[in-house]
Amino acid sequence: MNLRVVCLLGSLFGLLGVNSSYSEDRFITLASTTSTENSGLFDHLLPVFTKESGIEVRVVAVGTGKAIRMAQTGDADVLLVHHRASEEVFVEEGYGVERFDVMYNDFVIVGPDGDPASIATKSNVSEALQAIAENAVIFASRGDDSGTHKKELSLWDSAGIDSSKRDSSWYRETGAGMGATLNVASGINSYTLTDRATWLKFANKGALKILLEGEPPLFNQYGVIKVNPERHPHIKHADGQVLIDWLISERGQSLINDYQIVGEQGFFANAGK
């Protein structure tokens, strides 16, 4: 009888011993955004980098705001985000060493097929947002201090619609990542701002489609920064630098350009331009 208990426990402990990760000894932690992870770009790039350099990259995908705070407390070695103003402050305050452009894509405004606020006919982003606000059509906002959220807030500000005018009857903050917010928008048929790569990869579009795109304010630049080893001596700055050099090298840049999502280019490399 007891033998069986022993066997059962033994098999459970056997499971504990399973070496479940084929992780390398050399690794760095990259704090990045939900948009880069949800778009699948890292699954395309990082295995190649690891193979060529022997350095494993552990990606923690959170909003740009949280990624920057993670880097500030020294919980990441490299930061790859998309909100230039915050990135420059991060470097100026001495948390980061130097900021490099890596790539860009653009934001698009998606919404229900019927386009109740007729934003597709508007000539620029501000007019489109004003139409959404005037008609009080539901708009799903990230509300999570991410790069996309910061961009969205600056677009509302330029349209002259400050936070007091964004009534919760139509302006809904999800406080979640890009994919999760698209799920909400798809579920309640609302407008939302998304980066193009996440949108292309997103599998639950429902009745949503792109209604506004190609406007200059919708440009979306990604930058990469190494966390300052003078602030945090434990930072793996040498290996972090290898990743940054690789990303902005010809090799890394051409791999970024190669990444296709359902037949469309997801990101456009523009380092050193």
Place this chain on the structure above:
Amino acid sequence: MQINTYIAGFLLIYIAKLVKYMYRITFMNDSASSFQTALQLVTSGNPELVEIVALSLKVSLSAVVFASLLGMPVGALMAMRSFPGRAALITLFNSLMGLPPVVLGLVVYLLLSRAGPLGEYGLLFTPEAMILAQTLLVLPIIIALTRQALSDLHVEYAEHFHSLRLSMRAEAFALLWEGRYALLTTLLAGFGRASAEVGAVMIVGGNINHVTRVMTTSIAMETSRGDFTLALALGIVLVSIVILINAMVSVVQMRERRHQ
């Protein structure tokens, strides 16, 4: 009486609708149903799935083992002895059974962050951090349920123990041994809570591919990518594993009862 019949009728109709809907999305999806996807994932021995399942089991089972090593002796002591503040402690552990995992995750994150008191060990975003968080999550359950299971048993054996003049430690071990089959249920409750939670492991683990990605965080991630078929397929795999482990323990318990 009549109102109850109405309520029951409505409930039945809605449960039937729900079952029909779940059945449709699980088995009858146009391209590939979640159930088919789950079957394919399991039968193909998809290496990524194997890795994720193995890590989930490693984290949750380790947490249950550590929490039991710590919690069962404490639970046994609380069942055996009365001491000042015992009632308050019991209330505390009973309440902590309902602690939201995300709160615990945040506390462990702050402890392990480089800016936190344990930052120098660099444990954040590792499986060890996830085991620590789940151990703390499961500990109150183990303590509270062990105490409950052994309290009645202790009343039964108290005189016997007294006549044998056992030391407190020997008495605790004797009690734990006598209650071992009841304690299996305690372990299962702990494992259930650990394997089902996503809040704590997401925060302290970071859902890093090949390093800290477990079943529940992958389900959350696939859901946010809008890939509901794959998310539900992973859900089916998770539920099957939990059922399998519960069934194994039930078999042990039933056989033991027959032998007694």
